[in-house]
Amino acid sequence: MAFTLPTYVEPDFNRPDLKDAPLALFKPVELPGVAPEGYHATAIFPEYYHLRPGVWKLPRLSRMDCVVVLQENDHLEIKEFRNLAKGDLVACGRREDGEDGIYVHTEPFGGTASEKEKFAFRTRMSRETSFSIDYDELYDLLEHEREHGFICWVLGPAVVFDRDSREAMAKLVKDGYVHGLLAGNALATHDLEGAFYTTALGQEIYTKRSASLGHYHHLDALNRIRALGSMKQAVQSGQVKDGVMKAIIEQNIPYVLAGSIRDDGPMPEVIPSAYDAQDAMRGVVKQATTVIAMATQLHSIAVGNMTPSYTTMKDDSVRPVFFYSVDMSEFVVNKLANRGSLSARSILTNVQDFVVTTARGLDSRRNC
Template identity: 55%
Template sequence: MGFTMPEYIEPDFNQEFLQKAPDAVMAAVEKDFVAPDNYHATTIFPEYFKVNGQWILAKESRMDCVAVYDHGQIRVVEFRNLKKGDLVFVGRTEDGSEGIYVWPHGFNQGKIRENEDTFAFRALRSRETAYSKDYDELYELLKYEKEGGGNILWVMGPACAFDADSRNAFAALIRAGYVQGLMAGNALATHDLEAAYLRTALGQDVYTQESMPGGHYNHIDTLNKVRGCGSIENFVGEGYAGDGIMYECVKNHVPYVLVGSIRDDGPLPEVFGNVYEGQNAMRDLVRKATTVICMASALHTIATGNMTPSFRESDGKIRPLYFFSVDISEFAVNKLRDRGSLSVKTFVTNVQDFIVHVRNGLNLTEE
């Protein structure tokens, strides 16, 4: 079947309403971290700003930020990163009337499929949705990304490390080159390293799920050992972990970002305790991503969705940025859509089964 990258069609700027549109208005930031009145808030879609009669694309966007004009380029900036003197675009319309044009139809031209009914059963994604076609399309996309130099970023909750088969499956994905970045919390890495070190996750055998005597100590013993080693890399290098997700990330030089929460034990040495430093590190990985797959981590998924645009600019070309949310809870995947990440495709399923399914669909053999 193969995968074909959709062609991006930019707006027709020869249309009269866009030709006659005024230049966008800018206002200077008067105080660090504070946007001027009537600031324009950005979206996940391509946005164009008219400056000196020319429409300029904000090449790197994210929702709920502001657009700053900087030497002929447009930067999308979080409020907390605004500096006095920054020139911020102002205007609350998106139809070009104020020199700001949001373009959500670049990959479909806004066309509605022929014979598409206004009413249809099972229009939303649920446990009853048929996912066979979605899986096949995902396999082809992942192959395309790997062969074409794409960047596949995975966002993982701790459930991904609680099962022997899912750990092995994701390790195989890393070895095969289908993982260019990983984002998670303290728990995913801790329980994966616990499984490598003591063969348990939260004290339960990762295969039989049998609780081990004194197993409630295992995750904090693991944390303590890693902290004693000084880093996850040292923990792996000293032989305390010989398999699993974090082991393969270290061995294959896959960058990862672990951002902590108020409930963390330990945490691991690499975990960001400052939430804004963690957000910056996450966004650095998101900026490189062309496909993002989020699994069983509602808060990390929503955070990632909030900083991920629907497109990616590379070498002067615009392509879709593919975004997937996988969770056994319908609420969790639909919550992301409610937050404004409308381009997300969802799978309602057990994430452990999902990872194994993807490994098998890509025909990756166990080593």
């Protein structure tokens, strides 16, 4: 089954309600970090701004819960509130149907609702939901994105708590299915604990036996890396023999490790400031055409809030950004949608099984 990107359908600006719409109103920022009264907050969908009669402009990059700033040459920049400077011209208006010169395009890729039975079983996703077709569609997508997109993975430490999962994730990196990585201190720490001691939090990642004094292992791993100065130095010196971070560093994949109040150590490359980490994460997410978030509720919601449903390519074409949430908890995947990431697609499963299945499925297709 060949993968094809959904075609972007632009709004019809010749419709009477849009053709006769007023121009968008932009008000200056009076106090740094404070948006003017009546500011317009962005959603995950493409949004057009009526800048001149008959000229509607779509920002190239967007992010939910931000504001739109008009700059020179009709450039529209999406800014977080904290980054607003005095004098910035912020789009204002709460009506999203064009009445304020702002149009939010909620069906950009032809989202027509299919007919449903008045009564049907299993209409809500649960642990009993079948996901065979989801895997097949994901394989098609990843094969396409490997050559034509930017695949960003958001990983929790559970991915490296299992030997096969850890090896499979490293293989996905080496095979070109990972273009960016977002995680916390724990992912890197336990991956390197696995490299040094074949444990995660002191438990053998294959046999699941608790190692003698294993509760020291992640701290010893942190200490060794800090003594060497960086994970990169540890990899280049040959002391790290395997694992996800080794593959990421050797393949020169951009990664961001965001610090947390609960971190041990942390690893030298962890960014301690939440807002610095957020900015660094945004730098990766802006490039993403597919995001796969696994086994980390807080990081998944954070990245979900940064990820719009579309992106604009270099040739000015508009394409969807695919977002997958993978977790064994129904609460986690539903929480993402409840926080505004309405386009997120969910797969309910153990993430270790997911990684192994995905790596094997892609291998099987490539070797056919």
